Amino acid sequence: MESERDIAVGTKGQIVIPLQLRRRLKIAPKSRLAVYSIGDKLIMTKLLLQPLVDELRELFKEIDEGYGRKGRPTQKAVLKEIQAYRQEKRAG
Numbered sequence: 001m002e003s004e005r006d007i008a009v010g011t012k013g014q015i016v017i018p019l020q021l022r023r024r025l026k027i028a029p030k031s032r033l034a035v036y037s038i039g040d041k042l043i044m045t046k047l048l049l050q051p052l053v054d055e056l057r058e059l060f061k062e063i064d065e066g067y068g069r070k071g072r073p074t075q076k077a078v079l080k081e082i083q084a085y086r087q088e089k090r091a092g
Contacts, residue, residue, distance in 0.1 A: 002022060031047075
């Protein structure tokens with residue numbers, strides 16, 4: 001563990017993490033950190049969030065697998081389903 005560092009808190013409650021630590025921990029602007037308090041101590045840890053692109057790619061993969069051999073529905077098939085649903089709602 002590194003030695004303590006004197007870090008000031010600004011008027012808006014913001015703190016500045018020293019450049020040396022940011023570089024070593026690969027903390028860039030917009031990085032997300034979790035802050036915990038234990039007694040009179042603050043503990044910070046870098047959150048490792050999966051990029052949205054990866055999450056969307058996985059979602060699309062699941063959708064594709066859900067269609068199986070049928071493949072993705074055509075625009076015509078989607079519109080047909082919407083119309084059938086609307087007719088069912090009107091009748092009910």
